[in-house]
Amino acid sequence: MLKTRRLSLICLFALLTAGLAGQKNVSSPxxxxxxxxxxxxxxxxxxxxxxxxxxxxxxxxxxxxxxASYSSIDTASFLFDFGIDYSVIRLKDREQGYFSQDLGFxxxxxxxxxxxxxxxxxxxxxxxDGYYYIAQTTTPDQGTEVAGNVYEYHxxxxxxxxxxxxxxVSPFKYFSLGVNGFIVFGDINRTNDYILTSDENNFNTRxxxxxxxxxxxxxxxxxxxxxxxxxxxxxxxFTYSPSFTINSSSEExxxxxxxxxxxxxxxxxxxxxxxxxxxRLPYILRxxxxxxxxxxxxxxxxxxxxxWSEAVIPxxxxxxxxxxSLHAGAEYIPDKYSNYSFxxxxxxxxxxxxxxxxxxxxxxxxxxxxxxxxxxIPLRRSLSRVSLYVDVSSxxxxxxxxxxxxxxxxxASLNLFDFWFLKAKYE
Numbered sequence: 280m281l282k283t284r285r286l287s288l289i290c291l292f293a294l295l296t297a298g299l300a301g302q303k304n305v306s307s308p309x310x311x312x313x314x315x316x317x318x319x320x321x322x323x324x325x326x327x328x329x330x331x332x333x334x335x336x337x338x339x340x341x342x343x344x345x346x347a348s349y350s351s352i353d354t355a356s357f358l359f360d361f362g363i364d365y366s367v368i369r370l371k372d373r374e375q376g377y378f379s380q381d382l383g384f385x386x387x388x389x390x391x392x393x394x395x396x397x398x399x400x401x402x403x404x405x406x407x408d409g410y411y412y413i414a415q416t417t418t419p420d421q422g423t424e425v426a427g428n429v430y431e432y433h434x435x436x437x438x439x440x441x442x443x444x445x446x447x448v449s450p451f452k453y454f455s456l457g458v459n460g461f462i463v464f465g466d467i468n469r470t471n472d473y474i475l476t477s478d479e480n481n482f483n484t485r486x487x488x489x490x491x492x493x494x495x496x497x498x499x500x501x502x503x504x505x506x507x508x509x510x511x512x513x514x515x516x517f518t519y520s521p522s523f524t525i526n527s528s529s530e531e532x533x534x535x536x537x538x539x540x541x542x543x544x545x546x547x548x549x550x551x552x553x554x555x556x557x558x559r560l561p562y563i564l565r566x567x568x569x570x571x572x573x574x575x576x577x578x579x580x581x582x583x584x585x586x587w588s589e590a591v592i593p594x595x596x597x598x599x600x601x602x603x604s605l606h607a608g609a610e611y612i613p614d615k616y617s618n619y620s621f622x623x624x625x626x627x628x629x630x631x632x633x634x635x636x637x638x639x640x641x642x643x644x645x646x647x648x649x650x651x652x653x654x655x656i657p658l659r660r661s662l663s664r665v666s667l668y669v670d671v672s673s674x675x676x677x678x679x680x681x682x683x684x685x686x687x688x689x690x691a692s693l694n695l696f697d698f699w700f701l702k703a704k705y706e
Contacts, residue, residue, distance in 0.1 A: 305368045306379040306412040308682055309645065309675070312597035312638035313590075314492070314560075315409035315438055315467060320344055322386060323362055323668035323692045327653020328608025329630020331579040333516030334569025336455075336502060339662055339696055341388045341400055344565065345516045346457030347502040349390060349398035349447035358390040358400075362692025364668070369685045379412075385690055396449035406441040409467035416476070432472040439465035439492060453504045458497055463525065463560070466491035481537075482547075488531040490594045494560060496523035513570040522562040522586065527593040528555045556593035561586040561637075567606070574615045581606040587637035597638040604634035608651065626655030626664075636674070641681055647674035649686075662696040 310316045324340050325332050332344035341358055342348040352358065362385035370377040388402035413433040442464070447457030468489050475481040500518035507513065533550040562585070569579030583606070587599040608630025617623040629652055636645040649672030656665045668690040675681045 305366050305381045305408070305686075306370075306377075306410050307368060307408075307684060308370070308411055308413050309636070309638070309640065309684065310409050310411040311413065311433065311435060312640070313592050313595050313599060315407040315435070317407050317637070318405040319670070320404065322360060322388070322694075323653060323666040323690050324610075324626075324628070324655065324694075325608075326670065326690075327628035327630060327651050327666070327668045328577075328579065328610055329632045329649075329651050330604075330606040331567060331569065331581045331608050331630065333500075333518065333565055333567030333581050334502075334514035334579045335516075335577070336504065336514050336569075339664075340694055341390045341402070343388060343400060343402055343404070343443060343445070343459065345500045345502065345518050346400070346445040346459045346498065347447050347455040347500040347516060347518075349400050349445060349457050350396050350449040350455040352390055352392045352398035352400075354392050354395050356392065357695075357697050358388075359695040360386065360388040360402075360692060362386050362666070362668075362690055364688050364690030366686060366688040368687075371683045371685075372681075385692065393446070396455075397446070398448075399446050401444040403440060403442045406439040406463055406465070408438045409435045410438070411435045428476045430472075430474040430476050432470070432474070434470045435467055437465065437467040439463055439467075453506070455502045455504075456500075457502075458499045460497045461495070463492065463494045463496075482535040483537070484533070484535055486531070486533050488529055488594070490527060490529050492525045492527045492558075494523055494525035496520065496560075498563070500565075510573050510575070511571070512573055513568065515568050516566065518563075518565040520563040522559050522589060525558050525560055525592075526555070527558055529553065529594045558591040558593045559589065560592075561588075561590045575612055577610045579608060585637060590637075599637055600635075600639055600644055602635040602637045602644070604632065606630065606632045610655075621657075624657050628653040628655070632672075640675075645675050645681070647672055649673075664694050664696075666692045666694060668692075 307316055319326060321330055321332055321344055325335055332342055335342045336348045336351050338351045338353045341360055364385045365382045367380045386404045390398060390400035392398050415431050417429050441461050443459045443461035445459035447455055449455040466489055471486040473484045475483055498518055498520035502514060502516045505513045530553050534546055534548045536546045564584045565581060567579060567581030569577055571577040583604045585602045588601045590599050610626055610628045612626050614623040632649045634647045649670055651670050653668040658664055670688040672686045675683050
């Protein structure tokens with residue numbers, strides 16, 4: 280027990296820095312719009328099950344997407360969950376393809392009970408990813424004259440994170456209420472270069488800017504648990520996060536420069552300034568069910584609806600539309616308490632998901648389809664486990680100005696479970 284506690288604390292302090300700064304550095308042209316690509320939310324247990332969460336209620340894991348589940352944490356126990364993942368993205372248009380890859384931070388969570396049927400949790404997770412790299416050559420027409428080829432280079436670096444703290448209470452046996460308070464924060468740096476390639480004597484233009492946002496809000500949820508018998512169950516859950524105000528600040532520099540570095544006008548700042556504005560991020564509704572046999576089989580489905588048409592994102596590109604996503608998945612455990620077979624004690628997970636983009640690309644929403652797999656590997660003589668997760672998804676197409684983006688991600692997380700505040704009977 281003591282070793283587990285020490286390991287938990289070491290992991291906590293070691294990952295705090297990664298949690299604050301970690302984003303996935305995989306380039307996607309879709310990340311240029313709005314606040315970037317929204318990260319898949321959930322722990323690897325729920326993500327491997329297609330991203331379901333509303334009906335998931337487990338005393339060994341944390342389910343931060345449905346805070347009403349915190350009341351299931353065992354008395355005198357302590358939960359600590361952190362993960363990393365590796366992503367590969369392949370982009371393809373009608374002429375060529377492009378690969379990018381990165382190893383990144385996924386989540387950092389901890390939870391413990393305050394008293395029986397009253398739990399507490401806190402954590403930090405990535406919220407959106409703003410990495411993109413776009414380059415193209417155009418030939419603008421200036422009246423009756425052609426200006427020559429212009430090489431356009433657009434790059435984004437950074438993203439936004441979500442830090443949360445929540446609690447849940449079960450006022451009576453089969454019902455639970457929970458809430459998360461959270462803050463969304465971070466910044467994205469954008470560089471836009473316009474280079475005249477036909478003549479080195481021309482001046483080129485560079486626009487560089489940093490956009491930061493801060494916003495505080497909450498999400499409230501409820502779970503209803505209906506036991507049919509000693510083993511069978513059905514859980515229903517609902518979570519609501521209202522639209523909330525964000526404060527956004529921007530620092531922008533516009534300069535012209537020459538590729539002839541010996542020139543006195545190699546770099547000349549045309550504009551430099553700072554500004555602030557307020558905006559809004561959308562409301563989110565999530566609801567779903569999970570049913571099955573306790574410690575054997577869990578099957579569930581979720582529906583998520585986001586009101587992005589009402590969102591206002593200062594200094595952002597794009598037009599936004601309401602989006603819908605559907606999630607379904609299952610978990611199967613052959614024999615959770617087997618003394619003879621390690622593979623019988625493992626948790627096997629599978630799922631699928633469908634989602635619509637919140638931003639319009641070439642005037643249209645882009646649909647994403649994904650399938651997921653995973654496993655929970657119990658540690659020896661412990662309730663702790665390692666969760667493995669695989670996600671394969673695709674979105675977009677090669678029609679018009681769009682890209683087909685194929686994403687492959689694998690992840691591993693360590694879910695530590697320990698009993699704290701228990702006095703040893705023997706020294």
